[in-house]
Amino acid sequence: MAETTxxxxxxxxxxxxLAGLTAAIGLADHGFDVTVVDRAAQEALTDVSYDGRSSALAFASCQLFEAIGVWQYMEPYAQPILEIRVSDGPSLLHLHFDNETLGxxxxxxxxxxxxxxxxxxxxxxxLDNLTFLAPTKVADIKRDKASATVNxxxxxxITSKLLLGIDGRGSMVRAHAGIPTSKIDYKQHGIVCSIEHEFGHCGIAHERFLPSGPFAILPLTGNRSSLVWTEKSHLTETIMSLSDRAFQSEVQRRVGDFLGDVKIIGGRWAYPISLQYAHDYVAERLALLGDAAHGIHPISGQGLNLGLKDVAALIEVLVDARKVGLDIGSTQVLNRYAQWRTTDNASIYAITDIFNRLFSNDIEPLMLARDLGMAAVDKIVPLKNFFMSHARGTVGDLPKLLRGEKAL
Structure with missing residues (x-):
């Protein structure tokens, strides 16, 4: 496409x-003309060294990708999660979810x-109605009652009816709008790497709660897994500076021997962990989605899924507004999106914060209480099914896209 001024x-x-381009594709797929701006080139965003993380996409999120025509390109690289096993350090008590229960x-x-x-x-x-401008940077943003202009x-x-900030935790769009945030620094880092292992993982995701934070072993395609190792921040630099041999030895010790011999593949990354949320999701001609609106602890694996729920909800709100001839950038329309997402997201903030504080310690009375609690949940079928439905992203007032339906 030729450039124009x-x-x-x-x-x-x-x-x-991930969230920004999903929103763009979903909106374009529903007939909106969309322009996306990013400061990173397309090649950089897909480079193997750019982002070493993997995401646990809930069942509902996968339905969204199916509905907007993306899943066909993802499916060959997607490993089904058939079971989740949650344990508390060396305790023999645990919580076990399996997909066959809900069927x-x-x-x-x-x-x-x-x-x-x-x-x-x-x-x-x-999609002919989607324009991707990158690498380029935003010089200025102006918003008024009629439009949003990005220089x-x-x-x-670029002039449009609505501006979406889906530009991460350090969102310049949020800063431009003067929307304040609240933040809790957990003084933890997530150390991320991938491993190859001797034995198959059987599609089982493991989450072990240790005093420094959760240690997750998440199944990838083939005999591979992604590790998310939560560690106290003051120890992270030491761990990241270990030699390859010493780092692999420590990983093998933490993983154990149930997967056989383990080999680190690719690089290793460390990301600071915090809870952060914007006080408002919308302003004049503007809405925030994904990490620009909220960032949570990875303890539940729900970070990207929350952003995708924002995307699905906003698309449905805008499609509904267009049907009745409303201005898609109006306060009335944007407030519906904000009200829909604020309550759901706030509950996730609270749950992840409480779980991290409850499990990231070795206080004996708390250890006993949480172990007994997990064992009880594992035996109470209705409660266990609720938690499984929550993990699948199928709880609450779901937008149509998360049910696998178009928002039309």
Missing amino acids: ELTSDITIIGGG DGPLGHLVENRHTQIALFERMKE LEDGRV
């Missing part, structure tokens, strides 16, 4: 990562973020 679209999105598909899928990003770009090529550093100007 002035561009007009229905919606401008700042941020072309309608896996609990979710594990997909490397890089492969999801590649799949999104493949689907993007098929780029390369001289191009």
Whole structure:
């Protein structure tokens, strides 16, 4: 597409990562003209060294990707999660979820973020009403009652009815709007790497609660798994500076021998962990989604899934508004999105915060209480099924896309 100085679209999105590009594709698939701006080039976003993380995509999130035509490009790289086993350090008491209990598909899928990003770009090529501008930076944003205007550093100007900030925890869109945030620093880092192992994982995801934080072993395709090792921040630099041999030895010790011999594949990354949330999700002609609106502890694996719920809800709100002739950037329309997502997200903030504080310690009375609690939940079928439904993303007032339906 030839570059022009002035561009007009229905919606401008700042941020072309996983949530941002999913939103763009979903909106374009529902007939909106969309322009996406990102400061990173497409090649950088899909480079193997850019993001070493994998995401546990809930069943409902996978239905969203199916509904907007992305799943066909993701499926070859997606490992079904058939069981989840939660344990508390060396305790013999545990919590076990399996997909056969509910009987309608896996609990979710594990997909490397890089492969999801590649799949999104493949689907993007098929949409003529989606423009991707990268690498480029935003120079200025102006919003008024009629429109939102984004001035780029390369001289191009984009005018639209609605601006979406899906540009991560350090969102410049949120800062421009003057929306305050609250933040809790857990003084933890998530150390991420992938391993190859001798024995098969059988599609089982393991989460072990240790005094420093959860240690997750998440199944990838083949005899591979993704590790998310939560550690106290003051120890992270020491761990990350270990030699390859010493790091692998420590990983093998923590994983144990149930997967046989373990080999580190690829790099290792460390990410600071905190809880952060915006006080408002919307402002004049503007809405925040994904990490720009909220970032949570990875203890539940729900971070990206929350962002995808934002995406599905906003698409449905905008489609409904268009049906009755409302301005998609109006306060009335955006407030519906904010009200829909605020309550659901707030409950997840609270749950992940409480679980992290409850499990990231070795206080004996708490250890006993949480072990007995897990064992009790494992035996109470209705409660256990509720938690499984929650893990699958099928609890609450679901947008149509999360049910696998178009929002039309």
